[in-house]
Amino acid sequence: MVSILVDSPDSHLGATLRHCLSLQRFRIVDSRAHANFIELVRRERPAITIIDRVNECQDAALLKIAIVKDYCPDTRIVAISACPSTADAAIVEQGVFYYLTDPVGNELIRIIEAAIRTLGLEYEGLRDV
16 A cells, blocks of 8 residues: 655645545545654655645745655655745755645646656556546
């Protein structure tokens, strides 16, 4: 099972992924309910980490990206900005797999598929039918 860590201020993004991805193949872990992000990353060892709304608190986003890279260097990190600006360059420069702007929709599913391929994992049957 592929673990996807979703760090978002609300539950909407995680719920969307649970609806769109096969729950037999993916475990969607919502980090907003956990007080200790470091412990969650260490325990889950996510294959993909999605950090939502990086524009709202760039310092926290940069720290979370560094934590994920430290504990899980092969994790594919997707950064999402609700209000893109040149200030987001620091996020991109930290070496995320993909930088995405809202609204995410089906593009996020395609990015997850690409991340799975780069990890050398099977990606057939991502979606429930």
